[in-house]
Amino acid sequence: MAAIEVQVPDIGDFDEVSVIEVLVKVGDTVKAEQSLVTVESDKASMEIPSSAAGVIKELKVKLGDKVKQGTVLLVLEAQGVERSASSVEREQPKTAPSPQAGPDAQRSTPNAQPVELRIPDIGDFKDVAVIEILVKPGDAIKAEQSLITVESDKASMEIPASAAGVLKTLTVKIGDKVNVGDLIGSLEGSGAASAPAVAAPPPAAAPAVASAPVAVAERTAPTAALPPHEPSTPTGALPHASPSVRKFARELGVPLEEVKGTGPKARITHEDVQSFTRSVMQGEATTKAAAAKAPAGGGGGEGLGLLPWPKVDFAKFGPFERKEMGRIKKISGANLHRNWVMIPHVTNHDDADITELEAFRVQLNKENEKSGVKVTMLAFLIKACVAALKKFPDFNSSLDGDQLVLKQYFHIGFAADTPNGLVVPVIKNADQKGILQISTEMGELAKKARDGKLGPADMQGACFTISSLGGIGGRYFTPIINAPEVAILGVCKSQMEPVWDGTQFQPRLMLPLSLSWDHRVIDGASAARFNAYLGAILSDFRRTML
Ligand code: CAO
Numbered sequence: 001m002a003a004i005e006v007q008v009p010d011i012g013d014f015d016e017v018s019v020i021e022v023l024v025k026v027g028d029t030v031k032a033e034q035s036l037v038t039v040e041s042d043k044a045s046m047e048i049p050s051s052a053a054g055v056i057k058e059l060k061v062k063l064g065d066k067v068k069q070g071t072v073l074l075v076l077e078a079q080g081v082e083r084s085a086s087s088v089e090r091e092q093p094k095t096a097p098s099p100q101a102g103p104d105a106q107r108s109t110p111n112a113q114p115v116e117l118r119i120p121d122i123g124d125f126k127d128v129a130v131i132e133i134l135v136k137p138g139d140a141i142k143a144e145q146s147l148i149t150v151e152s153d154k155a156s157m158e159i160p161a162s163a164a165g166v167l168k169t170l171t172v173k174i175g176d177k178v179n180v181g182d183l184i185g186s187l188e189g190s191g192a193a194s195a196p197a198v199a200a201p202p203p204a205a206a207p208a209v210a211s212a213p214v215a216v217a218e219r220t221a222p223t224a225a226l227p228p229h230e231p232s233t234p235t236g237a238l239p240h241a242s243p244s245v246r247k248f249a250r251e252l253g254v255p256l257e258e259v260k261g262t263g264p265k266a267r268i269t270h271e272d273v274q275s276f277t278r279s280v281m282q283g284e285a286t287t288k289a290a291a292a293k294a295p296a297g298g299g300g301g302e303g304l305g306l307l308p309w310p311k312v313d314f315a316k317f318g319p320f321e322r323k324e325m326g327r328i329k330k331i332s333g334a335n336l337h338r339n340w341v342m343i344p345h346v347t348n349h350d351d352a353d354i355t356e357l358e359a360f361r362v363q364l365n366k367e368n369e370k371s372g373v374k375v376t377m378l379a380f381l382i383k384a385c386v387a388a389l390k391k392f393p394d395f396n397s398s399l400d401g402d403q404l405v406l407k408q409y410f411h412i413g414f415a416a417d418t419p420n421g422l423v424v425p426v427i428k429n430a431d432q433k434g435i436l437q438i439s440t441e442m443g444e445l446a447k448k449a450r451d452g453k454l455g456p457a458d459m460q461g462a463c464f465t466i467s468s469l470g471g472i473g474g475r476y477f478t479p480i481i482n483a484p485e486v487a488i489l490g491v492c493k494s495q496m497e498p499v500w501d502g503t504q505f506q507p508r509l510m511l512p513l514s515l516s517w518d519h520r521v522i523d524g525a526s527a528a529r530f531n532a533y534l535g536a537i538l539s540d541f542r543r544t545m546l
Contacts, residue, residue, distance in 0.1 A: 004052050004076045006036065008067050016066045017041045021242065021269055024074070028056045036073055037061060038242050047244055054078040115163045117147065117184040125152045127177040132246065134158070137185075139167045147184060148172060149246065165189040241268035249273045255287055304341070328421035339483045344519040347478045347490075348527045352535035354494055355509040368436070377511070378414060378468050379439040381491060384537045386410045386431045387544045389464055392530050394522055396463045398484035404521065413462030413482060414442065416449040423449045424482060426462045466491065476514045486521045489534075490514035511538065 011017060021038035024030055035047040054076035061073050122128065132149035135141060146158035147167075165187035172184050241249070241256055245268055249256045252273065259276045261268035279285040314320045325333070357380055364375050389396040389410060398405045410431040413424040425445035427438055448454045467479045468491040479490035492512040498505035513534065517527045537543050 002078045003057065004054060004078045005072045006048075006051055006074050006076060008039070008048060008069050008071045008073060010069055011039070011046065014041045014068070016068045019061050019063055019065045019067060020263055020267060022059065022061070022063060023047070023244075023270065024056055024059075026056050026059055029079075030054065030056060030076070035244055038244075039067060047242060048073060050076065052076060052078050113189055114168065115165060115187040115189050117161060117187060119150075119159060119178050119180055119182045119184060121180055122150070122157065126179055128152045128179075130172050130174055130176045130178060131250070133170065133172070133174060135167055135170070137167050137170055141165060141167050141187060150178060151247075159184065161187065163187055163189050240266060245270055245273060252277050255289065258287060326420050328418070328423060332422050335483075336480050340480050343481050343483060345478065345481060345516050346519050346524065346527070347514050347516045348524070348531050349476045350513045350515070350528075350531040350535055351497075351510045352513055352538040353499065353508050354511045354538050357538055357541065358494065358509050364435075373436055373440050374443065375435060375439045376442070377470055377491075377494070378466065379435045379442060380538065380541070381466055381468070381489070382412045382414070382427060382430050382438055382442075383435060383544070384534055384541075385412060385464060385466060385489060387537055388530055388534045390431070391533055392526060394526065395487045395517070395530060397486055397521060399486065399518070399521055400484075407463050409461075409463065411461045411463050413459075413465035413485075414445075415465065415467035415479075416446050418449050418452070420452060423454055423459060424462065424465055425449055425454055425458050426460065428461065464488070470494065470511075474512075476512050479514060479516050481516055481518055486518040487527075487530075488516050490516065 008017075017039040018041075019037050020040045023035050023037060030036070030050045030053065032051065032053045033049045036050050038047050040046075056074055057077050058075040059073075060075070061067060061071070067073070128150040129152075130148050131151045134146050134148060141147070141161045141164060143162070143164040144160045146160050149158050151157075168186045168188050170185040172178060172182075178184075240261055246256060248270055249259070249268075254273050254276055256268060256273075259268050259272050260266075262272055263269045276285065280287060354377070358377070361375055361377065361380065368375070393406050394404070396407050396410070398407070409429060411426050411428045412430045413426045416423050416425060425448070427433070427441055427445070430438060433441070445454070445458060448458065462482065462485060464485055465479075465482045465488045467488060469477070470491050470493050472493070474492045476492060477490050479488045481488050490513070492514070494509050494511040496507050497510045499508040499510070500506075513531055515527055515531050515534075517530075
C-alpha cells in the first residue's frame with residue numbers, strides 16, 4: 001500500500017493561513033474528499049479535504065500552525081479503492097479554479113444606492129436548496145458577512161454579502177432552490193461601511209456575481225480557492241462556525257447560537273457541538289427551545305424525572321389478551337396527556353339549583369314533542385356558560401407566550417362519548433343561537449360523532465368545553481382542560497337534595513358542577529365567582545338579561 005502525503009492545495013491569493021481545526025487523528029480511516037483541517041486567514045476560512053481514501057499514519061500539523069500551498073498536512077496509507085478522481089499520489093490535491101474573477105474585480109467605491117444581492121458563481125451546481133437564512137431585513141450587514149447557506153447533494157456553502165449596508169429585502173426562504181444570478185435580496189448600501197461595495201447591479205441576462213461562496217465544505221470536489229471573507233466577526237447572534245460544523249449541528253438539531261465556542265476567536269468546533277449534545281443528553285444543560293416548551297414556572301427544563309413505565313409479565317398472574325387502541329383513543333390520549341402534564345389544573349366544585357330550569361325544560365319538550373327537537377340540560381348549560389364567559393373574559397382566552405388571547409367569539413365544545421372514544425364537537429357562535437337551535441345542532445353533531453362522521457371543522461375553534469356525564473351518573477370529577485382553552489366545565493347527574501332555605505329544608509334539584517381552570521391564567525377567586533355566577537344563572541335564567 002502506498003503512502004500518500006496530503007498537502008495544502010492552491011488556496012488562492014493567501015500566503016499563509018492558520019490551522020484552526022484538526023478534524024481527524026492518527027489511526028482514523030478517511031474517505032476521499034473528507035475534510036481534514038480547517039484553515040483561516042484574516043479574511044477567509046476553508047476546509048481542506050483529503051485527496052484520497054486511507055488510514056492516517058502521521059499528522060504533520062497541529063492547531064495554530066501556519067501553512068501554505070504545498071505544506072504537508074498528513075501522511076495516509078492509501079486504500080486505493082476509494083480514490084478521489086482528484087487525488088494523485090504524493091502530489092498536492094487538485095484544486096478547482098476560483099469560481100470567479102478576483103474579488104477586487106467586483107468592487108468599486110462605497111455605494112449608498114440599493115444593491116442587489118445575487119447568487120454568485122457556485123460552480124457546476126444547479127438548483128441548490130437554501131437551508132439556512134442567517135440574516136433578516138433590518139439587519140446591519142458587513143461586507144462578506146454570510147447571508148444564507150445553500151446546499152447541494154455534494155456541498156454546502158455560505159453566500160456572503162457583496163457590500164455593507166442595511167438589509168432591505170430578503171427574497172428567498174428556506175427550501176427555495178436557487179441558481180447563479182438569482183436575487184437573494186437587496187441592501188441599502190452604507191457609505192460609512194469599511195468594506196467595499198459591489199459594483200452596479202448585474203443585468204438579468206448575465207448577472208455579475210455578488211461574491212463567491214465562502215468556506216465551501218465540498219464533499220466530492222476539491223476545495224475552491226476562496227475570495228476574501230470575514231467569517232470571524234459575525235454580527236448579532238450569528239455563531240462563528242465552519243459550514244461543516246453548522247451541518248453537523250443541524251444534523252443533531254443543536255442550536256449553534258447556544259453553543260460556546262472554544263476554538264480560536266470563540267469559533268465553535270465539532271467538539272463543542274459534541275460536548276453540548278452530551279450535556280443536554282445527560283440533563284446538565286437544556287436548549288432554549290426545550291425550556292420554552294416547558295410549562296411556565298418549570299422552565300428550568302429539569303424534566304419530569306419519572307421512573308420508567310413498569311414492565312410486567314402479566315402471564316405470570318393470569319390469562320390475558322392484547323387489543324390495539326383505536327385511532328381516536330390514541331389521538332385524544334396523546335392530547336389529554338400533554339394537557340394534563342403542561343397545564344397546572346385546579347378544579348372547583350359547586351352545585352347549581354336547577355329545579356325551575358328542569359321544570360321549564362320538561363314543559364318545553366312537551367310543547368315541542370311534535371317538532372322532534374329534544375331540549376336537554378346541556379343546551380341550557382351552553383347558554384349559561386356563554387353568559388359567564390362574557391362576564392369573566394379571562395375564561396374565554398388562550399395563553400400565547402406571555403400574552404392572553406381574549407376571544408370575542410363564543411364557540412362551545414361539548415365532549416361526546418362514542419363507541420370509538422371521546423370527541424369534542426363545537427357549537428359555533430353559541431351566543432347568537434337560541435336553545436332550540438343549539439339543541440338541534442347538538443343532536444346533529446352528536447349523531448355525526450357516534451357515526452364517526454365528524455369533520456375537522458366540526459371540532460375546531462372551541463373557546464371553552466363542557467363535559468357532561470349527567471346522562472350517566474356520578475357526583476364530581478376533574479375534567480382535563482382542552483388546550484389551548486383555559487377552562488372546562490364538568491357536569492354530573494342532578495338529583496333531589498334537601499336544601500336549607502333559612503327556615504326549613506326544601507327538596508331542590510341540584511346539579512353538580514366541576515370547573516377545571518388553568519392556574520397560569522385564572523385564580524381561585526375568579527373560578528369561585530365564575531361557578532357562583534353560573535349557578536345563579538341556572539337557578540334563574542332571567543339573570544342573563546341583567
Ligand atoms: N342530570 C340528570 N339527568 C341528565 C343530565 C343531568 N345533568 N344531563 C342529561 N340528563 C338526562 C337527559 O335528560 C336524558 O334523559 P331522558 O332520556 O330521560 O330525557 C339522559 O340523561 C341522556 O341524556 P344525553 O346524554 O343523551 O343527552 P345530553 O344532551 O345530556 O348529552 C352528549 C349529549 C353527546 C354530551 C352525551 O350523550 C355524552 O356523550 N356524554 C358523555 C360525555 C363524556 O364522555 N364526558 C366525559 C369526558 S372525560 O372522559
